[in-house]
Amino acid sequence: MSLATEAARAERPSLPAAAAMPSSEPAYQVIRRNGSVSPFDSSKIAVALTKAFLAVEGNSAAASRRVHDIVTELTDQIVASLTRRSDAGRTFHIEDIQDQAELALMRSAHHKVARAYVLYREERARERAKAQESNAKKSNAAAATPALRMKSVDGSMAPLDTRRLAAVVEEACAGLEGVSAEAILTETHRNLYDGISADELALAPILAARTLVETDPDYAKASARLLLDKLRREALSLIAGRPEQATQAEMTGRYAEYFLGYVQTGIENELLDPEIGRFDLDRLAAALKPERDLQFDYLGFQTLYDRYFLHVRGTRFELPQAFFMRVACGLALREIDREDKAIAFYNLLSSFDFMASTPTLFNAGTQRAQLSSCFLTTVADDLDGIFKAIKDNALLSKYAGGLGNDWTRVRGLGAHIKGTNGESQGVVPFLKVANDTAIAVNQGGKRKGAVCAYLETWHIDIEEFLDLRKNTGDDRRRTHDMNTANWVPDLFMQRVEEDGVWTLFSPNETPDLHDLTGKAFAERYAHYEGKAARGEMRVTKQVRAVDLWRRMLTMLFETGHPWITFKDPCNLRSPQQHCGVVHSSNLCTEITLNTSNTEVAVCNLGSVNLVNHLHDGKLDHAHLARTVKTAMRMLDNVLNVNFYTIPEARTSNLRHRPVGLGLMGFQDALNILRLPYACDEAVSFADESMEAISYWAISGSVDLAAERGRYPSYQGSLWSKGILPLDSLALVDEARGAPIDLDRSSRLDWEALRQRVMTVGMRNSNCMAIAPTATISNICGVSQSIEPAYQNLYVKSNMSGDFTVVNAHLVRDLKARGLWDEVMISDLKYFDGGLSRIDRVPDDLKALYATAFEIDSAWLIDAAARRQKWIDQAQSLNLYIADPSGKKLDALYRHAWKRGLKTTYYLRSRSATHVEKSTLKVTDGKLNAVSASVSTAPLNGHAASVAESDGWKACRIDDPTCEACQ
Template sequence: MTYPDTPVATPSAVGSRPAGALAAATPATSVHATACVHVAADPVPVPRAAAMPQPASEGLAHAGVRTWITKDAGNRRLPYDRARLERSIDAIHAEFPQLDVADYTRSVAGFVERKASVNADDLVDHLIREAEARVDLTAPEWEHFAARIYLRRLYKRASRNRFYDAELKYGSYVGLQESLADRNIYSNDILRAYSKEELQEAARMIEPERDKLFAYNGLYLLATRYLATDHARNVYELPQERWLTIALYLMQQENVQGKGGRERRMQLVGEAYWALSNLYMTVATPTLQNAGKVGGQLSSCFIDTVDDSLQGIFDSNTDIARVSKGGGGVGAYMGYVRSSGSAIRGVPNSSGGVVPWIKQLNNTAVSVDQLGQRKGAVAVYLDIWHRDIEAFLDLRLNNGDQRLRAHDVFTSVCIPDLFMEAVERRGDWYLFDPHEVKRVKGWYLQDFFDEKKGDGSFRKKYEEVVNDERISRKTVKAIEIFKRIMVSQLETGNPFMFYRDEVNRKNPNKHAGMVYSSNLCTEILQNMSPTRLMQEIISGNQIVTTRQAGDFVVCNLSSINLGRAVLPQQGQGDLISDVLERLIPIQVRMLDNVIDLNQLPVPQATITNRKYRAIGLGTFGWHHLLALKGIDWNTRQAEDFSDALYERINQLAVQASMELAREKGTYPAFAGSDWHTGAYFRDRGYETPAWLDLAAQVAVNGMRNGWLLAVAPNMSTAQIAGSTASIDPIYSAFYYEEKKDYRRPVAAPGLSLETWPYYEKGAYKLDQFASVRQNARRQRHVDQAISFNLYVPSTIRASTLLELHMSAWREGIKTTYYVRSNDIDIAECEWCAS
C-alpha cells in the first residue's frame, strides 16, 4: 500500500506560494513520500498496528528525545542526522559559493530540532521556502538554490515511479514513452512514427545539466501544470523529457522517404530540442501542455465572425464552446449582428441588439472552461459606428443595470481613422444599424477600409450612408464616445483598441479577405468571414446539414526568449548573436508543423488553418534584454534597438518561411498576395540589398506561411523560461508578494547591482509615450500585431490618457491591449504629471 505525499503549493499568477502553503487544500499524490535531501540514517519501519509515539510538546527534541523524520504518511521513520542535512546543503552551496549558507543551515536545522518529528516533505518544503526568503538584490541566486532542491525532489519521485537510480537523474526515455502510452497519458504517435533505435538516439540528446537553467518559480510552474503525470498526479516526466517529447512530436511527419530522410528528421529533432532545452524559445501553452499526449489541441486562440442570423449566432456560440473546451481563447466579431430596435423579418423594433447575445457568450465563457484549468476566455469586438456601441462600452461596468452587464467577457472596439479624426476636431459621429445599412445600400460598412491614411473606400462609404436620409442614425460627439471608452478602461482595463484601417492596409493577404477584429490578446490579425448554414436535408432518419465554411482564425504561437537568445555583444553594431540565425529556422518549421498535426475543435478552423498556414512567431524578455545590455527604457536608444532587432527577426522569419516553401510548397492563397507582388516589402520601406534580394526570392519560391509574426502576452511561458513577459516592462525590480500567511520576495530576472538602474523604474513610472514610440518602431516589422499594455495611474488626467491613445493611433500601432491602472501617487509619475 502506498501513502500520499504532502505536495508543494501551486504558484499564483504573480508568483509562487511558499512550498507547502496549500498542502491541505491540494489533492495529494500517491507516490512514496521521499525527501530529496537526505537527512537521516537507515529507515526504522513502524509496525502498522503500533501507533507512533507522539511528542508531548514541540520542544522535546531539546530535552534529549530524538527527532524523527517521517515518511510514507508516518508509515516509516528515520532518525534525524544533522551532519547529513549539512552535507546536502553544502553540495548545492558548491554551485553558489557566493551565497552565505551558514544562517540558512542554522534556520533549517532549528526548524527540525525544535520538533520531535518532521515529515520529510515538510522539511523539503521548508528548505525551499527558506531559500526563497533570502532572495534580494545582492543575492538573487537563492532562487536557483531553491530550484536545485526542488529538482532533487522531482528526480527522486520520478525514479521511484519508474524504477531507476535517482543518482542517474533521468531514466529510460523509451520506457517512459511505453509506460505512459500504456496508461493512456501519451498518445501512440511517437511510438508509431519512430523506431526504438531512433528513440534511443533521441534519448542520448537529453542534457540534464540544462535543468539548472530554471529558477524555482519557473520550474515549479512547469512541473505542476505541464509535465506529464499519471492520472493520480504521480511524477513521471521530467523537464528535459517534456522538451524532447515536444521536439519528437512536432517533427514526426518530416519526410523520411528520400535518401538520408530519417537521419535528417533526427537532426531536426535535435535542433528543436536544442532550442527548447536551452530556453532560447518556448512553445504556446497548449503545445507545451498537449504535445505527445492524448487529446487536446496545440493552438492558443481562435477568432470567429458571428453571422447576423439566429442560426449563425447559436452556431457561433456552439463553436466557441467547443474551442473553450479544448483549451483555446476566442475573439468574437459581432459587427454584423443587427442593433437594438432593428427589424426582424420586416417587423420594426423587434431586435434586442448585441447585448443579449453577448450575455449568452458570457455564460458560455463561465460554464465551458478551458480544460478544467480556468474559465473560458472570450473577447467581443464591435465597431465604433454600431448603434449599440454605448451599451457595449458599459458591459463590464460595476454600476448601472446589472441585467445589461457581462462581466466575464472582454470588450474591444474596432476604430477607423475617420473616428479618430472626429475625436481630434471634436466633431460629430453617427451610429447606424448594420442590418439597415445592408438593406438600404446592399453592402456593409465594415467590408471597406481606407487604403491610404486620410483617404480610401471606408470614408467614402461612411459619408454615403450619412448622406442617405433613408437610413436612421444616432448623432453623438466623437469625444463623448471616447470619454466612455476611457472611463471603462480605468475601471475595468477594457475595451481593447483595434485600429482597423491600419490593420487592413498592412494585411499581406488583403487580396483574399478582410480583417474585422483580433483575438483575445489583440496580437492576431488574419482574414475573417462568417460560417453560414446553406441547407438542411432529411435523408431517411438522418439530417444532413451543409455549411459554407468561413475563415475561422487560428493562432499558432511560439516565442523567442530575448533575454537568452539575443546576447549582449561586444563591439560596434554587432546586434545579434548566432543563436537567432540558428533558432528562427527551426522555430518556423515547428510552428508550420503544428498546422498539420493539430486536431482542431471546429472543422472550419482546420480549413482556414491550411488555407493560409498562418503562424505567430513572437518574443518575450524585452525588458530583461534591455537591462542586460544596459539600455534605459525611456531613451531613443531603446527605440532604435527595438527597430533594428525586430527587423532582423522579421528578415530571418521571412527567409525561413521562403525556404520552407521551396521545400514543401507555398500556402494555397499565396498567389496575388503582398508577398507575391512585393508590396509587403515596399510598404515597409525594405530597400536594402539584402531585403531586395529576399523579396525577389519570395516572388520566385513563394511563402510557406501567410502571416509570420505576432507578439503575444506569454506570461506563463516567460515565467518558466525565467524572463520578463512579452514586450512589457516589469512591475517592479524587487518587491514582496503578500499572501495569506507569508511574504515572498520577487526579483526581476537577472537582477544585480549592474542591472538595477535599468529595472529601477517599474511599469507605472516608465514613460508610456516612450513605450508607444518604441512599440511603433517594432510594429513596422510585425505583420500581425503586438499585445501592448498601457500602464497608467488611476488618477491620470483624461487629457493625458486621450493623448496617449491618439499617439498610438498616429504612430501606426494596430492594437492596444489592457489599460492597466494603479493607485500610485500622481507626483511619482513624471511622464504624466507634466
Template sequence: MSNHNTPAAEPAIEPTAADAAAAAAAATATAAAKPAAPAPDAVETDDAIPAPRATDMPDTATADQDVATWITKEAGNRRIPYDRARLERAIDRVHAEFPQLDIADYKRSVFGFVERKDAVNADDLVDHLIREAEARVDVAAPEWEIFAARLYLHRLYKRASRNRFYDTEQKYGSYVGLQESLADRNVYSNDILRAYSKEELVEAGKMIDPGRDKLFAYNGLYLLATRYLATDTSRAVYELPQERWLTIALYLMQDEKPRERRMQLVGEAYWALSNLYMTVATPTLQNAGKIGGQLSSCFIDTVDDSLQGIYDSNTDIARVSKGGGGVGAYLGYVRSSGSAIRGVPNSSGGVVPWIKQLNNTAVSVDQLGQRKGAVAVYLDVWHRDIEAFLDLRLNNGDQRLRAHDVFTSVCIPDLFMEAVERRGDWYLFDPHEVKRIKGWYLQDFFDEKRGEGTFRKKYEEVVADERIARKTVKAIDIFKRIMVSQLETGNPFMFYRDEVNRKNPNKHAGMVYSSNLCTEILQNMSPTRMMQEIISGNQIVTTRQAGDFVVCNLSSVNLGRAVLPQEDQGDLITDVLERLIPIQVRMLDNVIDLNDLPVPQATITNRKYRAIGLGTFGWHHLLAQKGIHWNTPEAEDFSDELYERINFLTVQASMELAKEKGTYSAFLGSDWHNGEYFRARDYNSSKWLELSAQVAVNGVRNGWLLAVAPNMSTAQIAGSTASIDPIYSAFYYEEKKDYRRPVAAPGLSLETWPYYEKGAYKVDQFASVRQNARRQRHVDQSISFNFYVPSTIRASTLLELHMTAWREGLKTTYYVRSNDIDIAECEWCSS
C-alpha cells in the same frame, strides 16, 4: 496572476532495502526497459536530500527516548531518526554551486524548524528548505532563487526515479521506457511510438542533457512541473523537464521527410527548447505527445447576423474553450437593438443579449476545471449598440445589461479618431438597415491611405442617405466612455482597423474585422453560414459554407537568452537567431498539419493560409543586460533594428520552407507575391530587395508570420520578462496565503538594477508607444501592448496616449492597466 504557489505536500513511501537493490539490479540489466508500474498503494517519496544507503539505514525500532526528532514518511506510518549532519551535507552540496551565498543563517533556520519538533514530515521539510531559500532572495543575492530550484529539481528527480525504478543519481531514466509506460497509461498518445523506431527513440534519449535543467529558476521550474509535465491520474511524477522538451521535438517533427534528416531536425528542436532560447505556446507545451487537446492558442470567429449563425458561433466558441483556446468574436454584423426582424420593426434586442450568452459560455465551458473559458467580443464604433457595449463590464448600472466575464474591444477607423481630434460629430447606425438599403456593410471597406480611401466615402454616403436612421453623438463623448471603462475594468481593447487592413499581406483574399483575445492576431475573417438542412432517412444532414475561422499557432523567441553572445561548439558567436528562427518556423508550420482542431472550419482556414505567429518575450530583460534604459531613443533604435532582423530571418525561413514544401494556397496575388509587403515597410536595402525577389519566385510557406503575444506563463518558465512589457517592479513581495515571497527581476544584480529601477507604472508610456511603433513596422500581425497608468491619470493625458498610439501606426492596444500609485511619482504623466 500568480503562479508561485508553494508545492503541495504529497503522501510518500520509500522502498525497502531489498526493493531498492532489486530495482537497481533490474535497471542495470536493461537500461532501455519499460519502467515497471509502482505497486497500487505506492506513491513517491518527497525527500529532497539523498536517502541513507540501505546498509546505513538507521534502525527505525530505536526507542523513542533515544531520538530527539523523527522524520516521518508514508503519512506518518514510517519514520527515521533525524540526522543533522546528513541534512547539513545535503545543503552543502547545493551551496557548493553558490559559494557567494551566506549559508549560516539559512542552516540555523532549517535546523531550528526541525529540532524544535518531535516529528517532521519529509515533505514539510523539503517545502521549508525551498521556502527559506526563496525568502532570502534580494538584490544582493538573487541566486537564492536558483538555490531553491536545485532543491525542487532534486525532488523531481527522486520522485521520477522512484516511480520509474532507476537510480536517482542518473537523474533521467530510459526515454523509450517512459514513452511505453505513459502510452500504456493513456497519458501519452501512440504517435511517437508509431512514427519512430525503438532505435531512433534510444538515439533521441541520448540527446537529453540534464545539465540544462540548471537553467531554471524555482518559480519557472515549479510552474512547468505542476502544470505541464506529464503525470498519471494520481499526479505522480514521471516525465521530467528535458523529456517534455524532447517529446515536443519528436512530436512536431514526426512527419518530416526524408527520415535520414528527421533526427537532425529533432535535435535542432530539442536544442532550441532545452536551452530556453524559445518556448512554444502553452497548448503545445501542455498537449504535444499526449492524448487529447489541440496545439493552438488563438481563434477568431465572425458571428453571422442570423439566429442560426449566432447559436452556431456560440457552439463553436464552446468547443474551442473546451480545448483550451482563447476566442475573439466579431459581432459587427449582428443587427442593433430596435432593428427589424423579418420586416417587423423594433424587434431585435441587439448585441447585448447575445454577448451575455457568450459570457455564460465562457463561464460554463471551462478547461477541465483548471480555468474558465476566455472570450473577447469586438464591435465597431459606429454600431448603434456601441454605448451599451462600452458599459458591459462596469460595476454600476443595470446588472441585467452587464457581462463581466467577457473582454470588450472596439474596432476604430481613422475617421473616428479624426472626429475625436476635432471634437466633431459621430453617427451610429444599424448594420442590418445599412445592408438592406445600401446593399453593403460599412465594415467591408477600409481606407487604403491615411486621410483618404473607400471607408470614409462609404461612411459619408450612409450619413447623407436620409432613409437610414442614425444616432448623432460627439466622438469625444464616445471616447470618454471608452476611457472610463478602461480605468475601471482595463477594457475595451483598441483595434485600429484601417491600419490593420492597409498592412494586411493577404488583403487580396479578404478582410480583417477584429482581433483575438490578446489583440495580436490579425487575419482574414468571414462568417460560416448554414446552406441547407435536409432529412435523409433517420439522419439530419446539415451543410454549412465554411468561413475563415482564424487560428494562430504561436511560439516565442526568448530575447533574454537568444540575443546575447553564446558559446557554440567552442566559438563565441553574437547570438543564435540565425540558427534558431529556421527551426522555430518549421516547428510552427508542423503544428498546422498535426493539429486536431475542435472546429472543422478552423482546420480549413488553418490549412488555407498556414498562418503562424512567431513572437518574442524578454524585451526588458534584454535591455537590462545590454545596459539600455527604457525611456531612451537608444531603446527605440534597438527595437527597430532587432525586430527588422527577426522579421528578415522569419520571412527568409518561411521562403526556404516554401521551396521545400510549397507555398500556402492563397499566395498568388498576395502582398508577398507582388512585393507590396516590402514596399509598404520601406525595405529598400539590397538584402531586402534580394529577399523580395526570391519570395516572388519561391513564395512563402505561411500567409502571416509574426505576432507578439502576452506569453506570461512561458516567459516565467524560461526565466525572463513577459512579452515586450516592462517589469512590474525590480523587486517586490508577493503575498501568499500564509507567507510573503520576494520576487526579483530576471538577472537582477547591482549592475542591472538601474535599468529595472523604473517599473511598469513609472516608465514613460509615450516612450513605450514610440518604441512599439518602431517594432510594429516589422510585425505583419500585431503586438499585445499594454498601457500602465495611475488610476488618477488626467483624462487629457490618457486621451493623448491613445491618440499617439493611433498616430504612430499601432494596430492594436491591449489592457489599460491602472494602479493606485501617487500621481506625483508618475514623472511622465505629471509634467
C-alpha cells in the same frame, strides 16, 4: 495578560469549519519552538487577537462588539493564508502563524495593535536568544536536539537522513554566488519535527530557500533545484513502482534509462501519443542534457510542476528534459528524419533560445494535440449563427484556446426583425451568454476560459458595449468576465481630430460597412450618413465624435475595457487582404487574421528569447538566424499535427498557414545592454531586433516554401506582389492622406529577400506576432514580451501561488557599488519596487532600472511603432500611466494611432494607494510576505479578481485566473 503575550502563546490554532479539510485527511499541526508538535486550533488565534485589541482599545461593551467582528474576519484571513496551498504541507511553524497575524494586523490598518505585537515579538526573540546562549555556556547538551524520525507511507518510522538532506541542499547551492547552504539548512531544520512525512521533508528546504529570495535572486534557482529533487523522487518512484530517489549528479548517468521508462509509462497511461514509442528512443535519450535541469528559477519551475508536467493521479513522472523532448517529438511526428529534427527542436526549447506557446507545451506529443493559441471568429446576424459561434467558443476553449469574437454584424437594439416583425434587443444579451459560456467551459481544467468581444465604433450598441464591464447597472447587461475591445476605423479618429460628428447605425441596415476599410469605408459611411439625414434609416443616432472618444477612454480607465484597436491599419497592411477581411483581433490583441462564416482564424505562437541572443554587448545575428529558422519550422509543423475542434478552424489554418513568431526578454536585454527603456537607443534596439526577427522569419518561410510548397492562398497576396511589411506602410499613408510619422530606415538586404519571396513564394501567410508570453517567459526566467519592468522587487501571483521576484540585474549592480543590504531591500518594498525616491541610488541606475509607472508610455509606443513596421500581424502592447487624467489618456491613444499601431492592450493605471509593505523579514510565497497586490484603477480589469481598497479597485498585475496573463 497582554495582547502580545496571548498571541505568542497561541500555538494550537484549529481550522474553522469552513476551512477544515475532509475528515479522511490528517489534521493540521503546529511545530512549537522546541520541536514538539501540537494540533492546529484557530480559536487560539482569535483569543490572542481579541486580547490584543482589548489591551490597546479598552474593554467597553461597544469596543468588545466591534473587536469581535474584526477578530473573526482577521482569523479567517490568517487561516486562509496558512492553508491556501495544499503543497505547503499540513504543518505550520509557530513563527509562521505569528507572521501571518502580524501581516493581517498591518493590512487591516490596525497599526497600534500591530506595533505592540511587533515590539513584543522582538523582545521575546531577544530573551530566547539570551537564554539559549546562557544555557549553551552551561552545557552543550542542553541545546541538543533529539534525533528526528521520518514516517513512511505505511506508518513505520525511520531515522531522518540528515546527511542526504545536507547533500541535496549543498548541491542546490553549487555555483550560485551569494547563496548560503547553511542559511537554507538552518531555516529547514526549524521546520522539521519527529514523524515528518517524506513529502513534508521534501518541501521543507524548498520553503526555506524561497524565504531568502528577496536577499539574493539566486535563491530562486536554489529553490527550483530543491523542487527538482522532490520531482525526481516522484517520477523515479512512479516509474520504478517502488520508492526511488537520486541527486542531480546521480541523474547524469540515469537520465537515459529514466527516459525509456518515462515513454513506456506515458503510453501505458494513455497520456503520450503511442507514435512517440516508435522513435529511436535510445538516440533521443542520448541527446538529453541533464545539466539543463539546473537553469530554472523557482517561479518558472513551480509553474511547470503544477500545470505542465504529465502526471498519473497527481504524481508527476515527467522530468524537465523529458518534457522538452516530448514537445519536440510531438512537433517532429511528420518529419522524414524525425529523430534528427526532434533533437534540433529539443535543443532549441531546452536551451531557452525559443519557447513554444502554452497550448503547444501542454499538448504536444499527447493523444489530443491541440497546439494552437488563438482563435478568431465572426458572429452572423441570426440565431443559428449566434449560437453556433457560442458553441464554437466552448469547443475551442476546451483545449486551451484563447478567443476573439467579432460581434459587429449582429443587429443593434431597436432594429427590425423581419421574421417576427418585432424589435431586436441588440448584441448585449448575446454577449452575456458568451461570457457565461467562457466561465462554464474552462480550458481543460487547467485555467479559466477567456474570450474577447470586438465591436466596431459605428455600431448603434457601442455605448452599451462600453458599459459591459461596469459594476453598476442592470447585471443582466453586464459581462464581468469577458474582455472587450473597440474596433476603431480611421474615419472615426479623423472625426475626433477635427471635432466632427459621428453617426451610429445598426449593421442590418449598413451590412457592407463591416467588410470595408480605408477610403472605401469612408465613402460608404458618408453615403449612409446622407441617408440618415434624409430620414431613410430606421435605427440611427448622431453623437459628437470627441464625446464618444472621451467616453471610450473613461471606460478604459475605470474598468480596463474596452481596449483600443484600429481596424484600418490591421486590414490595409494585411498580406491576405485579397481573400478576406480582418474583423477583429484575438484575446491578447496580437493576432490580425481574416475571418468569415466558413473560416475561423487560428494562430500558432512561439517566442524568441532575446537575452540568449546577445553577445559582447550586441545582438548576435548569426545565432538569431539559426534560432528563427528552426522556430519557423516548428511553428509550421504545428499546422500539420494539430487537433482541430471545429472544421472551420482546420479549413482556415491549412489554407493560409499563419504562424506568429514573437519575442520575450526585451527589458532584460536592455538591462544587459545598459540602455534605459526611455531613450532613443532603446527605441533603435527595438527596431533592430524586430527587423532581424522579421528578416529571418520571412526567409525561413521562403525556405519552407521551397521544400514543402507555397501556402494555398499565396497568389494575389501582398507577398506575391513583393509588398513586404515595411512596404505596406505606404498603403496606410495613402488611405489617410498623410504619411505616418515613423522612421522607415532598414539595416538588412530586403531587396534580395523581396525577390526570393516573389520567386519562390511563402509557406505561411503571416509570420510574426508578439504575444504577452507571461508564462513562457517565467519558464525561461526572463522579462515578459516587450514589457517594461513592473517593479524591481514584488510578489507575482499566478495559479501556482505567490512568488517573490527580484530584478537580478539591479541586484548585481547594487552589489558592485556596495549598496545591496537590508536597508535597500526595505526601501524597495516601501517605494513599491522603484528607485526614483531612494536617495542613495545613483542617477544612472535610477534611469536604467526605471519601472513601468516611472516611464512615459510614449516611449513604449515609439518602440512599438518601430517594431510594427516589420510585423505582418500585431503586438500585445500594454500602456502604463501613473497619474492618469483625461488629457493624458487622450494624448497617449492619439499618439498610438498616429504612429500607425494596429492594436493596444491593457491600460495599467496606478491608484492613490500603494503596494502593501512587508513587515516580515523572512517570509514569502504562499505565506504572502512582500505583497504585490497593487491597488490600481484597474491594473488588469478582471472583475473576478478585483477587490475594493479605499474606494479604488485593486487587481493584481497578473490575474491568476486569466488566460491572457498566463
